[in-house]
Amino acid sequence: MSIINNINKVFDHRIRLGIMSVLMVNEYADFNMLKELLAATDGNLASHTKALEKADYIWVEKQFIGRKPNTRYATTTLGRAEFNKHIEALEKLINNQ
Amino acid sequence: MSIINNINKVFDHRIRLGIMSVLMVNEYADFNMLKELLAATDGNLASHTKALEKADYIWVEKQFIGRKPNTRYATTTLGRAEFNKHIEALEKLINNQ
């Protein structure tokens, strides 16, 4: 078992780590909120949210606000658990291995 | 300025994060030590050390131990500084953004 064993590949990328960090403290965040907070381009953000969706770490809710489409994201139970595991592994790696 | 502004792209990958973590607490680590600690394949480890070298975050010393070649790595001053910045940014992101 290596020292990076519990570091989750899905959270390797800073944008995905950022999305999760936002969603750990906000019940929901919509596309534009994430886009602004992370300074990501549309296409880029879409692919990273899709990767987290595919892993079943976040889920997506599409609705209309007034006449405008709105896409918002939230963590799944699995996502929260995996994120916590990842953070713990990160701390262990950095502080004492 | 986004919430992931000081997250360093070079440290996004778990193997590179692992290499740096090892080298922050060990003055030197050789190829085989890193390979074992990180459970990486030869080619994979070589490309990640090369990436850190290219960024000037680590440097490489090639010597012979007895009759065998030995490649060992150590952090640069820049590497240590950038790693510390990264860790600080990670903590900020995870704990309060």
Added chain:
DNA sequence: TTAAAGTACTTTGAAATTCAAAGTAAAATG
């Protein structure tokens, strides 16, 4: 009222990155 510009995403495919298999060269083993 309809043309132009903006919003909210999604799709696309080129570019960059990741990865392990294969290669190299010398050492150790039998």
Added chain:
DNA sequence: CATTTTACTTTGAATTTCAAAGTACTTTAA
């Protein structure tokens, strides 16, 4: 001395990342 092992490096296929372009409206403005 033939074979295997060690210590890496090279290679290029596979995967991932990225932003430009596309889609489907809505809003503004003439």
